[in-house]
Amino acid sequence: MAYSVDFNLSPIMELELESLRGDDTAQDSMCQLIRVTGTGLESGSPKTLEMDVLTTESRDRLASQMSDVRERADERRLQRSEESMQTNLLVRNRWSAATLRVLSSMPSRSVGQQSRLEIISQCNIRSTQLRRYHRQTKDVSLSSRPSIRGYGIEADSEDVCEEETKRQELVNNLQSLSAGDRVRMLRAMPLSLAEKTKLRKLAFSDKVGQSILSSQVPCCSLLKRTLYHILFGCLFILSSLQLWQVALKRLGGRFGTGVLSYFLFIRTLLLFNVFLFLINGLFLVLPQAIHPPLHTPSSHRVTGLELFTGTGYLSNSLMFYGYYTNSTINTSCRPAEATTGTGCGTTSDPHMMAYNIPLAYFFTIGITFFITGIVLVYSMSKSFGRSFRVFKSQGNLAIKIFCSWDFKVSKKMSVRLQSENITTQLKELLSEVKGGEEKGRLSGMAVHLLAWSISLGSTFFCALGIHCFAKDMHLRRLEDAEGEVSLVHEARLLALPGVVSCGNLLLPGLFNLMSWMENFNSPIVCLYVSIFRNLLLKVSILGVLCYHWLGKIAAEPEQHGLQCWESFVGQELYRFLLVDFIFTVLNTVFGEFIWKLFAQGVLRRRRKPVFDIARNVLELIYGQTLTWLGVLFTPLLPAVQILKLLLLFHMKKSSLLVNSLVAFLPQSSLLVNCQAPRKPWRASQMSTLFISLLCFPSFLGATVSVTYTIWTIKPSSGCGPFRNLPFMFHSGKQWAQELKSTNPKLAWLNWVHSCLVENPLFLFLMGGVFLMVIYIHTQIVDGQRKIISLLQEQMENEGKDKKFLITRLQAIHEERQYPLSPSSRPQPQGSEV
């Protein structure tokens, strides 16, 4: 928020001196004065704040002689502008030595001073605060005046021994902190590396003291730390492998932070999928692969189409749900003896390691979803914290100057483009500031209404179309199933995914056209609107498909002629994923080319295509949603997604580098042709938005449908690990009951299971607690926002106080020096300006 501090001194002055008014001229002269004094002080070494050895009187005499000439000129000016006495005080350069000394040692002048003593003292204070915080004692004096920032030191003494004592103090403070805090403090100190190594050597030398003190650290923080390490250790190891480090650097250097965030998002998704794949592979696929069930070998013609449709020999493979048995594998059992019954281990030693496949299936899927959820929510909250802005800044010129240059950009061309970008933005901001009128745009309500109705209507019709087409496809498949299985019939399975992908490709283009027609005033609003429309499209498509699969097919599998509906749904998702990928490849390779022709031919502009970040990210999220939906039915689907992401990364990277895409704006190409480049979207908000989109519509939706499947849909009786069970989660229930009967000591597990998994009350309680925690946090944030605005007010007041005190000091000095001179005495009346 751009607020200007109004230095109208009138309220304060009137109260105290009853004579004075200030105005802009006073402020200007005051500023000039301070600047002159400041430069005079700092022209020497910046470290010395003390004045030279001149007696007060001689100095003042000298100053007064010099300023007499200036004073005459000033008085003339003053008389002309009818200024009051107070401005006389400010304009004259006869500042006493006392005033100057006070001015020079003001804490605000010494904040940011680069003297080593200052830095060490500041670190001292911080480490003391940290130590005190750990020992839980309050120290009020340190935080009483936020404007002085807890300095508590005299700013003018600069003895060498003072530095040594301060340094010794700092070392002592460091030694008393825990190891982690010590390292953190060391790293955050703005000293040179050589100094830090010296400090470190002194602080870390006392190893004995360290171990004693670390044991005093409360145990809950240790526990927290170990939990943290265990829980996120694997993921952090993976991320620290620095996958694609070189490629990302090249992309960041060439195209900036915006495009880079897209590729970083691909990497994040890859890590999620690798995690899913590893857990599933280890606990689910591997045991079943080692002990394959007996299957009647069915003859399938091996054509290449199976890879795309997932039928044929793939349908009886580890890929899909139908392959998995509901047996308990015993390690001593030979595979030939394993039947589809309860397995061969019933009569053998009960202490043998038995691996219950249905249970493993249920718990693996459940636990992977749970952990993924936690990690998503954690990274989302971290991202939110980083990008949180207290004020909505408008007219943020200063921020634009200091924070908009992306230091990562290193190629000459990109640097030039970046500077052009910034120049244009500054010109725009300047024109806004000057109060220029914006170009007339068609921003009427009618246009918005039209655009929205077209978008929503097209989404609705698309969803309806897909619904009808899917129904039609099922009927046709039913017919085909009765006849012979031919290649054409199998290829028809790919029709629905094809139609859906077409819709996903074409409709966003329509939305972009709408946005261009609407001509939003603020590019941020335009962006959010476009994201919302795209999201709505994808959600409705997925909703229709889920309704088909879970509502229609799963409920009445016989009507659709399916023995194993779960495998069918798994295959459908597999097909969708593949076809989506194929269409993306085609779009990337040919779509840009077609757009270039269109742009040159119709729009008559030699524009290079633009990398539409938001749209590409939504496609990624769509793919990930399909993966999460399909994990229950196709345990190996994450592997497919991993391959897809790897290929996508390299393909997009090459296409970007080959086309040397120029404008890296989040809007689509149609928006950029007429206007100057808009303000780029803030990079930090990008990653926050991506992660929250991944968490909320995508992951939540997938979780809801998986939960719905597990809790309410009857599994098919002919295939899969949950056959002959009324519902999927009954596997866990059965196991718990078995446990109770075989091993009474573990009966409490059964109770736990029935409480947690079967009782919905627990979930509601958890949900309630979660919401309450969120509410508390929002209230805290609100409170903090209020405190910040209060502190800002306080800062303004302090500035006014400072001005007042300086003038008062000067006034007193003048009174004392020239008690009889009438011209300098402040007159009680002041003229209105």
Added chain:
Amino acid sequence: MGNKQTIFTDEQFEAYQDCTFFTRKEILQLHGRFHELAPHLVPLDYTNQPDVSLPLALIVSMPELKENPFRHRIVEVFSEDGQGNMSFNDFVDMFSALCETAPRELKTIYAFKIYDFNVDNFLCKEDLEKTLNRLTKGELTPEEVNLVCSKAMEEADLDGDSKLSFSDFENMISKAPDFLSTFHLRI
């Protein structure tokens, strides 16, 4: 890896890891980059902490810094003598302060130093103008530059002395969430 024994001692690695945001591998990488700037000057063996510093001209020829408009100021700020001659410690310091995991406070302090062209611990109007000219590469007219600088000064200067002290700068940076991601050099 056998190299590690001959370049740095274990104690040096520990010190680097505690005082910077880099891991062992990254320190070695940095040493490699430092070495390739001047292979005949920079020794491969740093165990006895040789006092070698490279001049400014060599450091700013690095591809990461070559096109950066503030490269001279960056190198000057992090060099021990303020003239731009960097030892390996200064080199590591520079990349550590500008790396992804450096905290906001540290980055703000160094950003302030970098933008302070006349090294008077204030960002006065001249500093702002110089920054702006380097950003826009002289595309704005002097009148526009003047206007932008006065507007920016007005926005950010809280105590009315028409200079930005460190606290003004820090306050302004705290309102910009992008700062952490833009003020970042990747090695």
